[in-house]
Amino acid sequence: MNDTTAVTKNEHASRTDAATRNEAAQRSDSALMPPVDVIEDSAGITLRADLPGVPKDKLKLQVEAGTLTIEGEVSIAMPESMEATYAEVSVPRFRRVFTLSKELDTAKVSAEFKQGVLSLRIPKAEHAQPRRIDVKVS
Amino acid sequence: MYRSLFARDVFAELDRMQREVQEAFDLSPSIRGIGRGGFPALNVGGTPQSVEIYAFAPGLDPATMEVNLDRGLLTIAGERTPDLPSGDDVKAAVHINERFGGRFRRVVSLSDDVDPNTVAADYRDGVLHIHVKRHQSAQPRRITVQ
Numbered sequence: 001m002n003d004t005t006a007v008t009k010n011e012h013a014s015r016t017d018a019a020t021r022n023e024a025a026q027r028s029d030s031a032l033m034p035p036v037d038v039i040e041d042s043a044g045i046t047l048r049a050d051l052p053g054v055p056k057d058k059l060k061l062q063v064e065a066g067t068l069t070i071e072g073e074v075s076i077a078m079p080e081s082m083e084a085t086y087a088e089v090s091v092p093r094f095r096r097v098f099t100l101s102k103e104l105d106t107a108k109v110s111a112e113f114k115q116g117v118l119s120l121r122i123p124k125a126e127h128a129q130p131r132r133i134d135v136k137v138s
Numbered sequence: 139m140y141r142s143l144f145a146r147d148v149f150a151e152l153d154r155m156q157r158e159v160q161e162a163f164d165l166s167p168s169i170r171g172i173g174r175g176g177f178p179a180l181n182v183g184g185t186p187q188s189v190e191i192y193a194f195a196p197g198l199d200p201a202t203m204e205v206n207l208d209r210g211l212l213t214i215a216g217e218r219t220p221d222l223p224s225g226d227d228v229k230a231a232v233h234i235n236e237r238f239g240g241r242f243r244r245v246v247s248l249s250d251d252v253d254p255n256t257v258a259a260d261y262r263d264g265v266l267h268i269h270v271k272r273h274q275s276a277q278p279r280r281i282t283v284q
Contacts (some may be wrong), residue, residue, distance in 0.1 A: 035236035042229050049238055052264035076192060076265055081185045081280035088179040089194055116196025116264015
């Protein structure tokens, strides 16, 4: 009986601990900058970003007033009692902001997120697509 | 390992500078050099029962990854094919190229009390998690007083 109480108490304590940690992390606004590749071809721009450890539901993409914001929260299941001995990824958040140019059609952005790699395709607006003009010889 | 050959890439340059400063101040670097900044990034943690290693290696096929544990040395190796347009595609321009591409290998030396027969690895959301149990004899035990 006594044992069970102790266990529940412990669980509760660790949960509040985690909650405080979460809050602290949210207050401090630091985030890692994910490495990206940006490739442009005649029809649009392809952007790929590495966001390891970010599950699909913790990824936030936002296009607003000509800026693209990529935000992701790292969420990895770890054993309760684990103590970190060495860390290269020390901030559990990714964020990066890009300025988009006018000829990009932000309404037609398509995104794919697979194994921590985000692929974004931003097509160019219809009027900005290159057109080949046929020269007629009369 | 990072591509800092692109002079206009300020962030990659800053990364490199930070790494160099760190190397200069670290008085006792490991025999395998400074691991920081390589691909994949590693986090290592431990519990009384196990050692947990997290490798941040997004976009890989789990089947192509090589994870070896040999005499206390854990090796993570593999290859990530860069998905950049090939050189003959003249219409495509690469504006930013920061993501790692190519072969990689990282080595971690583990403590002596791990049991090499109990390694388990899984890959999820681009993170490779390796879990190695410690030997039964090395685990904390409560001794009952009779």
